[in-house]
Amino acid sequence: MAGSIPLIIEKYEPRDKGNLIQILQDVQRTEGYIPREAVEKISSHLWISKSEVFGVASFYSQFKFNPPGRHSIKICLGTACHVQGGDFLLNALKSVIDISPNETTEDGRFDLDRVACLGCCALAPVVMIDETIYSNMSVIKLKETLNQYE
Amino acid sequence: MTGNQKINNTATIDGQTVKVREGITILEAARKADIYIPTLCHLENLDSYGGCRLCVVTVKHMKGFPTACTTPLEPGMEVMTRTPELQKLRKEILEFTLSEHPFTCLVCKDKMECADFMHSTRKVSTITGCNFCTSNGDCELQDLVETLELTDIKFPISYRGIPPVKDNPFYDLDYNLCILCGRCVRICSEERNSHVLAFVERGNTTIVGTAFNESQKDAGCEFCGACVDVCPTGSISEKMGKWRGIPDRSVETSCVICPVACKMNINTSGGKIVNVGPAPGKRTNPPQLCLRGKFLPVELNHHPSRITTPLIKRDNKWVEISWKEAIAYTAGNLEKYRGTQFGIIASAQDTIEDNYTLQKFARKVMRSNNVDLHSSYAHKELLKHIHQFYSLHPPAGFLEIEKADTLLIIGSDASTSHPLLENRIRKAYNGGRRVIYAGAFPTRTSTFTTNRVLYTPGEETSFLFVLLSALVKKYGSGIPGTVSSQFKKPALQKAQEFAGISGSELEKALSILVKSRNLMIIAGDDLLRHSSPLDIFHCLVNIHFVKSRNHSCNILFPGYEGSLYGGVLSGVHPDYLPGFYSITDDRNIRKWNKNWQTRLSTTRGLSCNEMVNQIQEDGITSLLVMGDIPPHPDLANLKFLVQCNMFRTDLSEFADILLPVTDFLENEGHVLSLDGKLKKVNRAISGQGKSKSIPRVITSLAAVMQESGFSSKPADIFREIRSFIEIPYSNGKNVKSGFQPIRLKPQKKNAAYPIQVMLRHNHFKYRGNRLTDLVPGLHSITDEGVIGLSPSLMRQLKVKEGDQVRICTETGESLSISRPMPELADHSACLFSNGTDSIKLCGGIFPGTSMISARIEKA
Structure with a gap:
């Protein structure tokens, strides 16, 4: 996979800073995240520093800096889920699989994101793992659910 | 513009009438009129940012509160900067700013008394108070809290808990x-x-x-x-x-x-x-x-190991003595070694006055012309040629660098050797100027260039020949036929082949050079420390000659380490008296005999390397070293060695006496900058301990040795120099100029030593003292004892990063740690010296050239 980064970057004009976000999006699409190596390559291709590339990339929440896990957990912290204890679920994940938002577990099993609303506020708190939505979650239910994923 | 508007080309700020200039902002106009507007993010010399919002003002007929730093002042504007409403706004903005900054002490009602009695300090934790901040007393937030009379902050303390970063050295x-x-x-x-x-x-x-x-x-x-x-x-x-x-x-x-x-x-x-x-x-x-x-x-x-008292070696131990004893002892010994057996190795990082005094002491008192600077050019006449060139074409000032439409940087990694010169180059690059980098491999400087030409290491002459021929082709009409005949096609092809350059990059660079109207050439020391520097110099002069017939062209020679040029101009050179007067000319000897009331030796002097290599019974027997030089084993055979330095170094092993001297912060005098300006060095603090300045040491030595004509006052010395020579350049009346013939020859290849090793100069030196020994933090920044190898060489030698390799040359061998350098050309290497390997690899304490031929093997 890593071999595709130079190919993506080469498509764009060298030294043309205007393409930065496009390149980042392309890398994110193919790799699933922005690896360190990509930041270095983009920096030398566009002649802007690594810090600046990272500064732009870290501004937008669409860009991730960790490789995606095999399964992605999205915890809703929209108003309803927040009130119903979405925070507890977040803390539970920290203690059970040692993961914070925007991180990936060390074994690469899960990655975690916090989202604002999944559109089913009546079922709060809601957790989405891969494409499945789990409603009326509790810490215990969440722990059990995680076991279904390898 | 109608006459009426012209008259009304003014605006008012707080009722005060100010003039409106094109592009001036409200803030600038207010500062000019002495009206204070608080700011936090604004900085002179930088573009306005408008981030802190503290400079909000009101402008009549303008909606809202524009920021003064980003709003241009226009004729007829009525600006108010201090209405109660604005002050209230500013207070609130400052409160927001402070909500994430420790503020307890800032708004404490006891803060005035606390400065004296510290009675409230303990009530405030380290992370929320000012008393444990290094900027306490020099903080713009503190000033603003005072000015805006902020006494309360409504927000809770929010400490972000970011771990401080302390891992970088400075x-x-x-x-x-x-x-x-x-x-x-x-x-x-x-x-x-x-x-x-x-x-x-x-x-x-x-x-x-x-x-x-x-x-x-x-x-x-x-x-x-x-x-x-x-x-x-x-x-x-x-x-x-x-x-x-x-x-x-x-x-x-x-x-x-x-x-x-x-x-x-x-x-x-x-x-x-x-x-x-x-x-x-x-x-x-x-x-x-x-x-x-x-x-x-x-x-x-303030280095802890700085020596501040004279030290004498007794029974192999260093003993502190008084200056009186030290001077008597030194003078007594020097008395025995007058004549050509004595030499002085001086430093280019001293003032003109210091160096003038040192060489005068060598020539007048010791009757020896053996005076040379650390890391002076191996080619003794090179600086004289540069002097003559500068006399005809004084170097352009630093500001000219940004004005030139094209910059050509050859053989210089200015980012490490001359960072502030590099700063100008980067500005020129950002300003849309054409910047061409030519060198054996890309460096940090080359990332700020529009064009990059990489030639075979050591083939600088061939590369310049190619440049020159392109210029001669374009502007050569009127140059004598014999000259243009040098640039026939076969010669050009040969040069291109030697230099290993061709293709579109070269063509682009050449066409830019030909088209430029105002060319600035920066010729670094990697270029001038070539094995045949005069050819290189002549090429450059020719390029200047051809180019300046139609357009403007300037050449800058930024040398290494302090002012080599200033040092030689003040007379520290084995062949030249001050002002580049050759000692081989009897008229010069007579002139200086009269100037100094003495009889000068007419024996030609020795360079640094020659002095050290000729340490023997009938050669050099005693030396005075300013600062430090690499500890060559032969130095043990000296009968008397005086080291004037701030530190004890490896050289001190061989020294008989150590005289503590002041550094440049404790000195007065002048230095010559690379753009040919005399710059004043002022005394910022008095000498540490009993350290003395060089003129004071020399004057007392001369006095004990019954010689007169020395002064310890920099102003007197400078007056004396001025009365004898023209500083910085002569008027160039007697200097010949014109096209110089060039010999084009490939570099000699030695089958036994096939690899071209480029020697990187260690710029972290002060008076020859290696600063990495003194400032541990530098180790993480600079490389020493490392050899960078091209990828092909790494494969061929079967070495990995960090392996030890042996470098062998005709004169000796040394060990180094290998490191891959992908930017290097095939079969070349780059040595970051550890300070002593030049003794073995080049057969002298300072390498004469910037490149050596070597054989590299896995150790």
Whole structure:
């Protein structure tokens, strides 16, 4: 996979800073995240520093800096889920699989994101793992659910 | 524009009438009229940012509250800067700013008394109070709280808990104090073009940082310290001197470490240096500084191992003695070694006055012409040629660099050798100028260039020949036929083949050079320390000659280490008296005999390397070394060695007496910058301990040796020099100019030593002292004892990064640690010397050339 980064970057004009976000999006699409190596390559291709590339990339929440896990957990912290204890679920994940938002577990099993609303506020708190939505979650239910994923 | 508008080309600020100039902002106009508008993010010399919002003003007929720093002043504007409404707004803005900065002490009602009695200190924890901040007393937030009379902050204390970064060698970062004014980010990118600092993340998690939180060094930090100077809070602070308090005195002087000779402010408190930085009350240091100028003087001046009393070696132990004894002992011994058996090795990082005194002592008192500078050019006449060239075509000032439409940088990695010259190059590049880099391999400088031409290492002459022939082809009409016949096609092809250059990059570079109207050539020392430097020099002069017939053309020769040129101009050269008067000419000897009331020796002097290599019974028997030189084993055979230095070094093993001398912060005098300006060096603090300046040491030695004509006052010495020679250049009346013939020859190849090893100069030196020994933090920044190998060479030798390799040359061998350098051309290597390997590899204490042929094998 890593071999595709130079190919993506080469498509764009060298030294043309205007393409930065496009390149980042392309890398994110193919790799699933922005690896360190990509930041270095983009920096030398566009002649802007690594810090600046990272500064732009870290501004937008669409860009991730960790490789995606095999399964992605999205915890809703929209108003309803927040009130119903979405925070507890977040803390539970920290203690059970040692993961914070925007991180990936060390074994690469899960990655975690916090989202604002999944559109089913009546079922709060809601957790989405891969494409499945789990409603009326509790810490215990969440722990059990995680076991279904390898 | 009608007449009526012309008359009304004014506006009012707080009722005061001010003139409107094109492009002036309200803030600038107000500052000019002495009207205070508070700011936090604004910085002179940088583009307006409008981040802190403290400079809000009201303008009649304008909606809202525009920021003064970004709003241009227009005729007829009525600006108010201090209405109660504005003050209230500012207070609220400041409250927001402070909500994420420790503020307990700022709004404490006891703060006035606390300064004296510290009775409230314990009530406030370290992280929320001012008393434990290094910027206490020099903080713009404190000033603003006073000015805006802020007494209460409604927000709860919000401490961000970011771990402070203390792992870089010269400054500490504590982003808990950061107010995100963006000054450091802007100075790093706009002024220094280093682009190391950037805002990362977003919203309330924003910090100033680097990619993936990597270290400053990995992000490409050059440690220029500009961010430290501009920080309005204590979040970026120098490691050294940050607890020495608020400066009570500031002295402007010039840096002697490299020939850019930057203006610098030395801030002191109670006779100790606090920092080198902006003058009190200012946040910027307009000429900017580099790592060597900003951080090293402070480290060196108060270095714990600095010697401040004369030391004499008795029974192999160093014993402190008084100056009177030291002078008597030294003079008594020197008396025995008068004549050509004595030599002085001086430093280009001393003032013209110091060096003039040293060479006068050697020539007049010791009757020896053996005087030379550390790392002077191996080719003895080269500087005379440069002197003659400069006499005809004085070097352009630094500001001209940005004005030139095309820059050609050859053989120079200015980012390490002359960072402030590099700063100008980067500005020219950003200003849309054509910048061509030519060298054996890409360096940091080459990332700020529009075109890059890489030639075969050692083939500089061939490369210049190709440039020259392109220019002759275009502008050659009128040049004698014999000259243009040199540039026939076969010769050109041969040159291109030697230099290993062809293709579109070369064509582009050549066409830019041909088209340029105002060309500036920067010819670095990697070029001039070539094995045949005169050919190189002639090529450059020819390029200048051809180009300047139609357009403007300038050449700058930025040498290494202080002012080599100034040193030789003041007479520290085996063949030249002050002012480049050759000692082989009887008229010159007569002139200087009269000047100095003496009889000078007419025997030609020896260079540094010659002196050390000729240490024997009937050769050199005694030396006086200014600073430090690599410890050549033959130095043990000297009968008498005087070392004048600030530190005990490896050389001191062989020395008989050590005389402590002052450094440039404690000295007065002049240095010559590379753009040919005399720069004044001023005394910022008095000499540490019993250290004495060079003229004082020499004067007392001369007095004991019954010689007169020496002065210990820099002003007197300077007057004396001025009365004898023209500084910096002669009028160029007797200098020949014109096209010089060039011999084109391939470099000699030696089958036994097939690899071209480029020697990188160690720029971290002061008077020859290796600063890495003295400032441990430098180890993480600079390489020593490392050899960079091209990828093909790594494969061929079957070595990995970190393996030891043996480098063998005709004169000896040494060991080095290997490191891959992908940017190098095939079968070439780059040696970062450890200071002593040049003795073995080049057969002298200083390498004569910037490249050696060697054989490399796995150790």
